[in-house]
Amino acid sequence: MSTAEIIGEVQKLPPDEVFELSRWIRxxxxxxxxxxxxxxxxxxxLNKVAQEAVAELRDGKTRPFPE
Incomplete structure (x- = not known):
């Protein structure tokens, strides 16, 4: 089944089933x-990114998230 066919079938669903499907997809x-x-x-x-984050934390270049 193609994406276009699936969309066509979804458009036939009642709203409560569309919301249920949407929740499942998320x-x-x-x-x-x-x-x-x-x-x-x-x-x-992700090693390089993690190493950079640890270095910034170690060097005091981080700040807390706003609350």
Whole structure:
């Protein structure tokens, strides 16, 4: 089924089912994001950023988040 076909079918749904589907899609996207981040961490893709953050913290170049 193509994306266009899926969109057409979604447009036929009653609003409560659209909201339910939307909630499910957001949760699914979050799972996919978590999986991608985990793969990137395992592959060392975030090492440089993490090292820079630790160095800035050590050197006093950080500030607290506003409340």
């Amino acid at each position: 949760e699914y996207e979050a799972e996919l994001w978590d999986q991608q981040i985990e793969r990137d961490i395992c592959a060392g893709k």
